[in-house]
Amino acid sequence: MSQAAFEQLVDISLTVNGERVEARVPAGRHVVDFLRLDLGLTGAHAGCEHGVCGACTLQIDGEIVRGCLILAAQMDGAEIWTIEGVTDSKEITDLQDNFVERNALQCGFCTPGMIFAARDILTRHQGVPSREDIREHISGNYCRCTGYEAIVDAIETTARARNSEQEAAE
Amino acid sequence: MKASVAGYARAQSLGHAFDLLQSAQGEAVVIAGGQSLVASLNLRLSEEALLVDIRHLPELRGVVLHEGVLRLGALTRHAELAQAPLVAEHAPLLTQAAPLIAHAAIRSRGTLGGSLANADPAAELPACMIALAAEILVRSAGNERRIPADAFFEGLFTTALEEGEIIVAVDIPLKAAGDRHVIRELTRRSGDYAIVGLAGVKSVDGVRLAYFGVSDKPVLAAGAMTILNSGGSIEDAVSALQDDLDPESDPHASAEYRRHLAAVLLRRVLADMTNS
Numbered sequence: 001m002s003q004a005a006f007e008q009l010v011d012i013s014l015t016v017n018g019e020r021v022e023a024r025v026p027a028g029r030h031v032v033d034f035l036r037l038d039l040g041l042t043g044a045h046a047g048c049e050h051g052v053c054g055a056c057t058l059q060i061d062g063e064i065v066r067g068c069l070i071l072a073a074q075m076d077g078a079e080i081w082t083i084e085g086v087t088d089s090k091e092i093t094d095l096q097d098n099f100v101e102r103n104a105l106q107c108g109f110c111t112p113g114m115i116f117a118a119r120d121i122l123t124r125h126q127g128v129p130s131r132e133d134i135r136e137h138i139s140g141n142y143c144r145c146t147g148y149e150a151i152v153d154a155i156e157t158t159a160r161a162r163n164s165e166q167e168a169a170e
Numbered sequence: 171m172k173a174s175v176a177g178y179a180r181a182q183s184l185g186h187a188f189d190l191l192q193s194a195q196g197e198a199v200v201i202a203g204g205q206s207l208v209a210s211l212n213l214r215l216s217e218e219a220l221l222v223d224i225r226h227l228p229e230l231r232g233v234v235l236h237e238g239v240l241r242l243g244a245l246t247r248h249a250e251l252a253q254a255p256l257v258a259e260h261a262p263l264l265t266q267a268a269p270l271i272a273h274a275a276i277r278s279r280g281t282l283g284g285s286l287a288n289a290d291p292a293a294e295l296p297a298c299m300i301a302l303a304a305e306i307l308v309r310s311a312g313n314e315r316r317i318p319a320d321a322f323f324e325g326l327f328t329t330a331l332e333e334g335e336i337i338v339a340v341d342i343p344l345k346a347a348g349d350r351h352v353i354r355e356l357t358r359r360s361g362d363y364a365i366v367g368l369a370g371v372k373s374v375d376g377v378r379l380a381y382f383g384v385s386d387k388p389v390l391a392a393g394a395m396t397i398l399n400s401g402g403s404i405e406d407a408v409s410a411l412q413d414d415l416d417p418e419s420d421p422h423a424s425a426e427y428r429r430h431l432a433a434v435l436l437r438r439v440l441a442d443m444t445n446s
Contacts, residue, residue, distance in 0.1 A: 005179050005190055005193060006176070006177025006178060006179045006190075006194065006198075006220045006221075007177055007178055007179065008176070008177055008178075010178050026175075027175040027176070027177055027178035027221070028172060028173040028174060028175030028211070029172075029173075030172070030173065030208075030212075033172070049171055049172070049212050050171075050209045050212045050213055051205065051208075051209045051212075051276065054273070054275065057275050063249070063275075063278035063279075064274060064275040064278060065275050065276075065278055065279050066205075066275050066276060066279075068208075068212065069204060069205050069208045069209055069212075069276070069279070070204060070208065070279065071173065071175070071178070071201075071204065071208060071221075073175075073178040073221075073223075074180075074201075074204070074223055074225060076180070116275075117274070117275065120274060120275075135360075136360055137274060139273055139359065139360040139361050140272065140273025140274065140275055140276065140361055141273075
């Protein structure tokens with residue numbers, strides 16, 4: 001075997017927001033750039049590009065990840081959801097409305113990633129998470145506008161409302 | 171910045187991974203979760219690399235009891251460590267350590283084997299392996315060997331791994347009924363690398379104390395352990411840290427401050443062991 005086994009362009013087949021995608025990607029292409037530049041899905045933002053700011057947070061195979069710390073070449077067979085997909089499905093309309101209602105964003109650069117981190121704790125946590133739990137879960141997502149208080153409020157409000165609905169249904 | 175990658179190959183089996191590494195003649199690096207490697211490729215801290223992707227190899231997965239030890243596959247992700255009932259029962263140090271690593275969106279991807287091979291001196295898992303007296307199982311094309319954690323970490327991002335070797339699993343002695351496992355660290359912000367951290371395990375053989383963030387690799391506090399294990403006082407053990415640890419100053423903390431924090435952590439970890 002020679003170095004020819006290593007590819008500079010890698011063929012991948014995956015689903016993005018429920019749609020099948022076949023692509024040939026440069027070996028060093030980040031997932032977030034693949035989504036933004038190749039697929040035109042610009043919801044996930046490329047910020048620091050070394051895994052610190054959280055602006056590129058999205059969902060792969062059911063879990064939140066950093067879009068700048070994963071190579072598109074590794075995505076063969078993956079299932080990706082971006083902010084566009086989860087917005088269209090309306091599953092987080094309440095969360096998004098509460099972000100607007102509470103002014104939990106100003107410039108909006110962090111918001112898609114922040115929404116994914118918030119959605120993750122809302123999905124995983126039984127009942128209403130404490131403000132401390134919420135802060136811990138969004139600790140990997142930087143916001144330079146709001147000071148976080150309004151973001152925690154919006155997530156807590158959503159959790160309370162969902163919990164009341166669930167209790168009413170039981 | 172954008173990652174500098176010269177080529178990518180997905181290994182179909184462990185044997186295939188060894189072939190790929192060999193064909194690259196030292197130019198290839200192994201990628202699994204990529205949570206440290208891709209960041210370093212983005213920052214251009216690593217040479218333009220050929221990547222061998224081992225993330226899909228089933229032989230590197232699994233959390234099982236195996237011949238009287240807890241065997242953790244190299245691809246065990248931090249999120250899995252935090253959740254696995256077998257880990258909570260037999261190595262609760264790791265259940266406590268996993269949530270301290272970075273953030274949820276990184277723990278979902280980063281792996282045990284990756285953290286050990288990367289050998290960041292401020293990382294939690296290398297110190298845990300030393301405190302637990304774990305053995306690291308390493309395989310190459312023609313050989314398999316077991317490396318005690320004490321001997322595995324050699325320096326800054328440097329391990330006993332030789333060219334062509336891949337970590338396949340770690341073996342961890344099972345926690346006995348009266349044993350105590352405690353990890354504590356001090357960080358400026360949640361998810362940051364520790365300024366100083368301490369992983370401690372107390373068993374019938376005595377206490378093992380592994381510090382991280384105080385040197386170019388995790389450090390066993392041998393002097394403090396000897397004092398505690400021969401019935402000495404906590405204050406004498408704290409004094410012994412002066413000789414055990416030789417931290418350096420960096421932009422995050424001065425050497426003196428690290429020494430102070432190391433003493434604070436020793437008292438807290440010993441108190442937790444007594445109270446838990």
